[in-house]
Amino acid sequence: xxxxxxxxxxxxxxxxxxxxxxxxxxxxxxxxxxxxxxxxxxxxxxxxxxxxxxxxxxxxxxxxxxxxxxxxxxxxxxxxxxxxxxxxxxxxxxxxxxxxxxxxxxxxxxxxxxxxxxxxxxxxxxxxxxxxxxxxxxxxxxxxxxxxxxxxxxxxxxxxxxxxxxxxxxxxxxxxxxxxxxxxxxxxxxxxxxxxxxxxxxxxxxxxxxxxxxxxxxxxxxxxxxxxxxxxxxxxxxxxxxxxxxxxxxxxxxxxxxxxxxxxxxxxxxxxxxxxxxxxxxxxxxxxxxxxxxxxxxxxxxxxxxxxxxxxxxxxxxxxxxxxxxxxxxxx
Amino acid sequence: xxxxxxxxxxxxxxxxxxxxxxxxxxxxxxxxxxxxxxxxxxxxxxxxxxxxxxxxxxxxxxxxxxxxxxxxxxxxxxxxxxxxxxxxxxxxxxxxxxxxxxxxxxxxxxxxxxxxxxxxxxxxxxxxxxxxxxxxxxxxxxxxxxxxxxxxxxxxxxxxxxxxxxxxxxxxxxxxxxxxxxxxxxxxxxxxxxxxxxxxxxxxxxxxxxxxxxxxxxxxxxxxxxxxxxxxxxxxxxxxxxxxxxxxxxxxxxxxxxxxxxxxxxxxxxxx
Amino acid sequence: xxxxxxxxxxxxxxxxxxxxxxxxxxxxxxxxxxxxxxxxxxxxxxxxxxxxxxxxxxxxxxxxxxxxxxxxxxxxxxxxxxxxxxxxxxxxxxx
Numbered sequence: 001x002x003x004x005x006x007x008x009x010x011x012x013x014x015x016x017x018x019x020x021x022x023x024x025x026x027x028x029x030x031x032x033x034x035x036x037x038x039x040x041x042x043x044x045x046x047x048x049x050x051x052x053x054x055x056x057x058x059x060x061x062x063x064x065x066x067x068x069x070x071x072x073x074x075x076x077x078x079x080x081x082x083x084x085x086x087x088x089x090x091x092x093x094x095x096x097x098x099x100x101x102x103x104x105x106x107x108x109x110x111x112x113x114x115x116x117x118x119x120x121x122x123x124x125x126x127x128x129x130x131x132x133x134x135x136x137x138x139x140x141x142x143x144x145x146x147x148x149x150x151x152x153x154x155x156x157x158x159x160x161x162x163x164x165x166x167x168x169x170x171x172x173x174x175x176x177x178x179x180x181x182x183x184x185x186x187x188x189x190x191x192x193x194x195x196x197x198x199x200x201x202x203x204x205x206x207x208x209x210x211x212x213x214x215x216x217x218x219x220x221x222x223x224x225x226x227x228x229x230x231x232x233x234x235x236x237x238x239x240x241x242x243x244x245x246x247x248x249x250x251x252x253x254x255x256x257x258x259x260x261x262x263x264x265x266x267x268x269x270x271x272x273x274x275x276x277x278x279x280x281x282x283x284x285x286x287x288x289x290x291x292x293x294x295x296x297x298x299x300x301x302x303x304x305x306x307x308x309x310x311x312x313x314x315x316x317x318x319x320x321x322x323x324x325x326x327x328x329x330x331x332x
Numbered sequence: 333x334x335x336x337x338x339x340x341x342x343x344x345x346x347x348x349x350x351x352x353x354x355x356x357x358x359x360x361x362x363x364x365x366x367x368x369x370x371x372x373x374x375x376x377x378x379x380x381x382x383x384x385x386x387x388x389x390x391x392x393x394x395x396x397x398x399x400x401x402x403x404x405x406x407x408x409x410x411x412x413x414x415x416x417x418x419x420x421x422x423x424x425x426x427x428x429x430x431x432x433x434x435x436x437x438x439x440x441x442x443x444x445x446x447x448x449x450x451x452x453x454x455x456x457x458x459x460x461x462x463x464x465x466x467x468x469x470x471x472x473x474x475x476x477x478x479x480x481x482x483x484x485x486x487x488x489x490x491x492x493x494x495x496x497x498x499x500x501x502x503x504x505x506x507x508x509x510x511x512x513x514x515x516x517x518x519x520x521x522x523x524x525x526x527x528x529x530x531x532x533x534x535x536x537x538x539x540x541x542x543x544x545x546x547x548x549x550x551x552x553x554x555x556x557x558x559x560x561x562x563x564x565x566x567x568x569x570x571x572x573x574x575x576x577x578x579x580x581x582x583x584x585x586x587x588x589x590x591x592x593x594x595x596x597x598x599x600x601x602x603x604x
Numbered sequence: 605x606x607x608x609x610x611x612x613x614x615x616x617x618x619x620x621x622x623x624x625x626x627x628x629x630x631x632x633x634x635x636x637x638x639x640x641x642x643x644x645x646x647x648x649x650x651x652x653x654x655x656x657x658x659x660x661x662x663x664x665x666x667x668x669x670x671x672x673x674x675x676x677x678x679x680x681x682x683x684x685x686x687x688x689x690x691x692x693x694x695x696x697x698x699x
Contacts, residue, residue, distance in 0.1 A: 037666055063380035063388075070376050071588075074595035074604040075420045076369075079376070080399045084649075086379050087392035091646055094385045098630040101612060107632065108609045132595055132604070167629070171650070182604075190602050298381065306383020309444045309499070312506025314608055316498040317634035384610070386631055390645040491641055498638075 002058035002122045002146055004213040005285060006051040006231075009043035011223040028229050033159040036102035044228055048158055049103050050119070051230060056096035057114045057121035059089045061295050065129045066138055074132060081178055082135060088175070092168045099160040115300045123281060126289030127207050133186045133193070133200035139179015141201075141208040141246065147176060148242050149212075152232035161230070180249065187253035194254075201250065202258045206276040212239040214278060243271050343472040347539060348412055356533035358413045359432060360540060362422070363577055365405030366433035368481075369423055371454060372398030373588055374441045383444055390491065394451070397484040404477045424596035428585045435576040436520040438585045445509035448499065450517055452492035456554050457524045459489045460546045470538035493557045500561025507562065514558070515566050522572025525550070612661040613639040615646075617653035625657050633658075 014022065021041055027034065034040055063086050070086065073079035097107045113119040124142055129135070150172070154165045186197035213219060213235040225231035250257050261274045283289065347353060375395035382388025406419035417425075436454060441447050462485055465478035499506040525547040527535070535542045558565060575581065595604070610632040616625035628647050633639035639658040647653065 037668060060380075060385070067380035070379055071373060071591050072594050074424070074602075076399055076403050076423055077420075078604055080396055083376055083379060083392055083396055083399070087389055087396070087649070090380070090382075090385055090388045090392070091649065094389070094631065094646060095629055097385070098612075101630070106609055164629075185604055189604075190599065192599060193602055302381040302383065305443065306387075308503065308505045308509065309383040309387070310610065311608070312499045312502030313495075313634040313638065314502075314610065315506070316502040317638070319501065320635065384632070386633065386642040386646060389649075390642065393645050393649070487644075494637070494641070498634075 002062075002149070002211075003051045003054040004122060004211065005120065006047060006054060006225065008047045008222065008225045008228075008231075011227060025227070028157045028227075032157075033162060034157050035159045043224070044230075045103050047225060047228070048161065048230055049100055049105050051225075052096050052100040052103075052161055052164075053105070053110045053113070053119055054121060056093045056100060056110065057119060058125065059093035059096060061114075061121045061125045061299060062142075063089045063093075064295055064298055065125055065127070065291070066135060068129050069132065069135050072132070073135075078135075078182075085139070085175055085178060088171050091171070092164075095164040095167055096161075099158075099164045102160045111303060115296070115303065117287065117296070120285060122211060123284040123289065124207050124211050125295060126284050126291045127203065128291050130203070131196040131200060133183065133196040134204070136179050136182030136186055136197065137200040137204040139175055139177075140183050140249070141179075141204050142211070143172065143175040143179060144246065145208050145211045145238075145242055147172060148238050149233075155229070155232065157229035183253055183255075187255055197253065198255050201255050205258050206280075209239055209242070209273075209276045210278075210281045210284075212236075212242065214281070215275065218278075240270050243273050247271055343476060345471055345473040347471045347537065348408070348473060349414075350537075353533065353537055354412060354414075356530045357537075357539065358409055359530050360534045361405055361409035361412060362430075363432040363434075365402050365409055365419070365422070366431050367437055367454075367458075368398045368401035368405060370431070370433045370585070370588060371437040371450075372396075372402060373592060374437065374439075375447070375451070377441050378447065387444075391447075394488055394491075397481075397488070401477075401481045401484075404480065408473055408477065420596075424593045428581050428589055429579040431576075431579065431581065431585060431589075433576050433585075434520070434523045435573050435582055436517065436523065438576070438582055438588060439517070439520065440584060442513065442516075443509060445499065445506070445513040446516065448492060448495045449510060449513035451488065452496045452557070453517055453521050453554065454524075455485060455489040455492050456557075457521075457546065457550050459485050460549055460553075461541070464541045464546070468538075469540065474539055496557055496563070497561045500558070500563045510561065511563055514563055518566050519568055519572050522568075523574040523576060526574060526577075528578065610634050613643075613658045614661050614664060615639075615643045616657040616659070617643070617647055618655040619652055621654055625655065628652075630661060636660075 012021070014025075017025065020039060024034075024039065024041060024044075034044075066082060066086050066089075070079065070083050073082050097110060100110060101107060110119065114121070124145075129138065147169070150165055150169055154162055154169055156162045156165065183197060186193040186200075188194075216222070216234045216236045219235055222231055222234065226234075247257055247262065259274045261272065263272050264270075265272045284292065287293075347357060350357070372395045375391055375398065378388065378391045379395070380388065382391055402423065403419045406422045410417045410419060410422055436450060439446070439450070459482070462478045462482040465474055466482050467475075469475040469478065496510065500510045501507070525543045527543040531540070531543055534540045555565070576585075595602075611634070612630055613633055613636075614630050615628050617628045618625045631639065631642050631646055633642045636658055640656055643656045643658055644653075648656075
């Protein structure tokens, strides 16, 4: 997902918990929201910072692959829609950084951790967008996968995170649909357009499946995160749900999912499908994906080039405050 | 889609089918639309690369507004021309020498100083022009579009003026960058106020003002902000760059169009 | 190189004239005027507001969670403050 490999603590049993931890766990079990000033286990706080931070980073790095096509969008309306969507992602990053900030970490610190490679973002954004149909595939598959995770996260136990997710889900409802609408235009368009659509599905299918993170059997410490209700479903559950919903959508478009083993399994009422190449996934996470270097460079450049701008505005605000103070002193 | 909506509920406007005025009116509308299109394009280049998230979002809002204005102006231009070209066809299928924007808006986005300063210099003009059109234009369609655009441009101007003052009077570095941007852009501002025969024809019909008539107010309002920003407009001794309004552009526009029009050119007739 | 982050602001927006301002989120800005502009750009992208308040986050005083009992419990017993506390016969009509 947007937060794929979040290190968490090992699950504690009731007996291992302090009385405070037990009371905390009870509140979560009762469906209560935890607010920033409430007592919380250090592990909960740290895991949340990692997870919300990773999610926020994914939103702003996620601006880049789609931003790549804003100046090349084929009509004025498509340009406006794409720009509005990529702008929404900046907004979502902002909401999430704000949620993380309530846990006592600053946005600048989170940026620094992103820029130094200490914190990660979703592997999906390290894949290139190579033709216009990719704007369709990203909306349809990538936003589609993200929504699967974000909808349940609206019920997450941490109040500010939950509220950010509610706002994000509300705004994001149009993202997947606009992607699919591009896909329809392409798949039902000229032969070349259909070819672009198929090419795009071929490239994005497995990276989209990777968004849900490694298989449950290899997923570290997700039990504790689930007990804390900061992870709501297992990776494999969501991946299966995604495949079940997406395959008929691909069929409607007349496109072929690039998986020869794909088959309906009557017994489990779901599709059997091939696992993505997990070696590739771990390589991408390590920094060896097709666009890791460009994505990070673009973020660092934007930040470094913007420093004088942020400092200039700070300096003016300080001067203006000093002038106001001097004026009020003089008036007295 | 939005230009169709504008057309369906639009007021009656005799100028739209005025054969004698058509060539001048069409070109004038292209000037309005192309300024918005090209400046919107440049502004949209910041998306994902802004200096801080809040500014990234604000710049995208500005670009979105300008794309909206483009749809309205070029949509009306297509109606006036009456040869089956809509806003998209005009935006995506004209070559550089058919574009009518001023040179100022096509210069590369530069750093944030150039972006902010250009927005300010253009908005100060854009705001005056739209205010005049919304209040005085004899063309109800022009007045209607101007009134819609004016609301957004009022905010653009307020925001840009504020940033010019703050960055001009910020740190030594922000001051230097803003002064450099002003020096770079100033020689491109004169074009906005130089009318030609086409402007005269549209002005005589009472559709738009003579560009020269806006100059004094523009200078006064720009000077006020520059003073507050501790910035100084360079002496140009009357010289300025021009030609965009007549289709003679800088080398930059060709690259903007190569990028913007790529899909429409590579796959003619496809629907997107 | 300076390391100073713009201060954090809490944003409150009223969606319609006459309605309460509601907390919608936070943002960074160098001062109050810019915080208002940023709030307009960030939190009213879908025409959500007619009026904006911004408050420096550090100026917010919040009730501490341990006081939750004493602060809020008394109101729970004052159910007579709610209209449904009173049974009014139906024949009296809407009240």
